[in-house]
Amino acid sequence: MASRRKITGQPGDTPAEAPRKQDTLYVSSLAKGLKLLKVFNRTNTHLSLTEMVKLSGMDKSAVQRLANTLMVEGFLHRDPDTKRFRPTHAWLGLAYAYYWSDSLVALAMPKLIELSQRLGETVNMAELSDTSIVYVARLPCQRTNYEATLIGRHLPALSASPGQAILSTWPEADWRAAVETWPLRQMTARTTMDRAELARQMARTAERGFSITQDQMILNEIGISAPIRGADGLAHGAVQCSVSAFHWTPERVERELVPYLLDTANSIAPAGRG
Amino acid sequence: MASRRKITGQPGDTPAEAPRKQDTLYVSSLAKGLKLLKVFNRTNTHLSLTEMVKLSGMDKSAVQRLANTLMVEGFLHRDPDTKRFRPTHAWLGLAYAYYWSDSLVALAMPKLIELSQRLGETVNMAELSDTSIVYVARLPCQRTNYEATLIGRHLPALSASPGQAILSTWPEADWRAAVETWPLRQMTARTTMDRAELARQMARTAERGFSITQDQMILNEIGISAPIRGADGLAHGAVQCSVSAFHWTPERVERELVPYLLDTANSIAPAGRG
DNA sequence: ATACCCAGTATCATATAATAATACAATTTG
DNA sequence: CAAATTGTATTATTATATGATACTGGGTAT
Structure with missing residues (x-):
């Protein structure tokens, strides 16, 4: 990570980019996956891979792997035609769990x-x-x-x-x-x-x-x-x-x-x- | 992983334990984090660390790190007194995003x-x-x-x-x-x-x-x-x-x-x- | 009181598993 | 039909997740 650091970071990025949170008890892969979930909102409803890359500010390969994982685990659906991702009913399932708490x-x-x-x-x-x-x-x-x-x-x-x-x-x-x-x-x-x-x-x-x-x-x-x-x-x-x-x-x-x-x-x- | 494999797996585990999904484009840390979210449901609403360990079938240290990450990212709340975790309003925020999609x-x-x-x-x-x-x-x-x-x-x-x-x-x-x-x-x-x-x-x-x-x-x-x-x-x-x-x-x-x-x-x- | 037990917290050496560059394929666009 | 763009696959590298272990503290019973 010392040598291959992000060179400049595109000017359009989110500010500061959160250098590192904690260390030993922070799983950054999980955090990145959650970040990808948060990219979906009122205006961003059906996203392609590159759109997710732009919106999340993360690496293309990373987004590819994370999105794939979210799909395998049932948290994203991919339209086979448009290749776009969208939220699944699992997102409502979480709301259901919330209500019992x-x-x-x-x-x-x-x-x-x-x-x-x-x-x-x-x-x-x-x-x-x-x-x-x-x-x-x-x-x-x-x-x-x-x-x-x-x-x-x-x-x-x-x-x-x-x-x-x-x-x-x-x-x-x-x-x-x-x-x-x-x-x-x-x-x-x-x-x-x-x-x-x-x-x-x-x-x-x-x-x-x-x-x-x-x-x-x-x-x-x-x-x-x-x-x-x-x-x-x-x-x-x-x-x-x-x-x-x-x-x-x-x-x-x-x-x-x-x-x-x-x-x-x-x-x-x-x-x-x- | 070849040497330190899970020896037997407690008899109460979920069947088969899903040995490995894919390889290069599967981020297992993310999957484990999501698994931890799914542990919360109608009956399991406020969970301690050890309860999460039992319910998820994952390692104590892993759960510790994953739960901490979910907390830092705003997906779990920890009651300072009881030390128990519970879902946050972020879970409803996902439902909100779902509806727009x-x-x-x-x-x-x-x-x-x-x-x-x-x-x-x-x-x-x-x-x-x-x-x-x-x-x-x-x-x-x-x-x-x-x-x-x-x-x-x-x-x-x-x-x-x-x-x-x-x-x-x-x-x-x-x-x-x-x-x-x-x-x-x-x-x-x-x-x-x-x-x-x-x-x-x-x-x-x-x-x-x-x-x-x-x-x-x-x-x-x-x-x-x-x-x-x-x-x-x-x-x-x-x-x-x-x-x-x-x-x-x-x-x-x-x-x-x-x-x-x-x-x-x-x-x-x-x-x-x- | 004191010893025990259990839950939660912190540390660390190890190598697994995530990384990001790159190359390839399949699109869409000019 | 070329060019550009997007999606997919592969790989060497090491950063990063791992899980054993040890520490801390609260609760309970002895």
């Missing part, structure tokens, strides 16, 4: 279904994952767009209403630190990028016990979230309801949705830790 | 939502994966149990109504071969294990264009499925409705559910191949 979802599910039928609007459940929230359960209604039906989506916690609801249950110093440092991404023209403004919203959320956001992820979308508190008062997750600003005003939301949302969130009592 | 789900989703609201009963969509069906979309209703809300579940295609519906669109010789050879598992006391009987059911299904099963996965559960046909007439997936035998009779199902189910399935037109 997350007791909070099991607790919440019946209440979420009930809420969704009562409100007739999209109901979601999200959990915090580092500085993002992740949708773990989704009950769509007719006018829900496809993206909003998909579990596993990660969003910046600061901008999404479930994130704000969860954070608001933290000690004030903690959530203020998060508001200062956690990443933000301009998703729509109106996504709040002003951290001072976010801090004000958070203060209001902490005070009221629920969060309301608008135009943050999609224009004309109103998100309302209530935290699911544990015995220690800290939130493990949040129940979210998503409605259209065409049909709803913040006032009506607060009158007709929030009470049910809070009721549902409060009725979900996490046992120990999720 | 499966255009059939995107096509079907709005129709499935509509159907679920019209019927007020659990509506699912499943796809064939080898000899299993996999649930790719689920719209639960109040009395749906937790397991039936989870995507990614694999079931023997021969026993599940979506599997029968899909198979019934194949040329008769093909589905007959499947009925003869594909695996069966006794899930309830009444799961049909008689292949001749299954063949009769399949013939009926092929004739009628939809399948009805009862007591196959859960007692008192009736499953009704309609195939989603492509341009070639072959099914890429199936729409399923699941109801309780306490509230429904096969006759009423056929009158009040089947027409809507068929209508929904027919309105989903797969473009090219999923």
Whole structure:
């Protein structure tokens, strides 16, 4: 590796390229294989070998071997005609396994279904994952767009209403630190990028016990979230309801949705830790 | 490896232990890492190092290194207190990526939502994966149990109504071969294990264009499925409705559910191949 | 208390198994 | 039909994964 090092690294590469992680208890071949899985996303769905090479920044031979291994093990499917790789049902199998390890979802599910039928609007459940929230359960209604039906989506916690609801249950110093440092991404023209403004919203959320956001992820979308508190008062997750600003005003939301949302969130009592 | 081979292999091991797959384009370290992921399932949700060793049949040191790598890469979480590993939200992130690669789900989703609201009963969509069906979309209703809300579940295609519906669109010789050879598992006391009987059911299904099963996965559960046909007439997936035998009779199902189910399935037109 | 046992952690010499260059085949493109 | 691009196969080289072993610490029973 000393002599045959990568000479320059193409300018388009991911920055820094992560020189070496640890040593003895780090299996880099496994890490590279996982990296190849992560290359598939919303825009990269059916990839050729060379595309995988470009996107992963790894060597052609390496990608060849890793992709082949993933195929043999059932994690990638190769279309014999186009020679392109795509994810397999094994990826859903992992989600299935995940759900059995997350007791909070099991607790919440019946209440979420009930809420969704009562409100007739999209109901979601999200959990915090580092500085993002992740949708773990989704009950769509007719006018829900496809993206909003998909579990596993990660969003910046600061901008999404479930994130704000969860954070608001933290000690004030903690959530203020998060508001200062956690990443933000301009998703729509109106996504709040002003951290001072976010801090004000958070203060209001902490005070009221629920969060309301608008135009943050999609224009004309109103998100309302209530935290699911544990015995220690800290939130493990949040129940979210998503409605259209065409049909709803913040006032009506607060009158007709929030009470049910809070009721549902409060009725979900996490046992120990999720 | 010639000298330090595994001496005997404990009697409890998985059979044969897969001596070697291929050689030059097979990265066994990656395969082992994936094997470790597969160890997590419905019953094994939070695993200690030694449990992972037992379940995977791999060396203690190997598991140590692989698990550590999976943790560093964000695919396993370790509880600092119990020292146990569990799946992370990355597992749901893979499901999210999967959904963008499966255009059939995107096509079907709005129709499935509509159907679920019209019927007020659990509506699912499943796809064939080898000899299993996999649930790719689920719209639960109040009395749906937790397991039936989870995507990614694999079931023997021969026993599940979506599997029968899909198979019934194949040329008769093909589905007959499947009925003869594909695996069966006794899930309830009444799961049909008689292949001749299954063949009769399949013939009926092929004739009628939809399948009805009862007591196959859960007692008192009736499953009704309609195939989603492509341009070639072959099914890429199936729409399923699941109801309780306490509230429904096969006759009423056929009158009040089947027409809507068929209508929904027919309105989903797969473009090219999923 | 103390000794034991078991689970988790760390270290290291060894050679297996991953590497990346290269060559070949099969495409698609001009 | 040539040229370029992508996918496939082969190989020498050594970096990297291996698994035995030893260390640490918590829990339990003696």
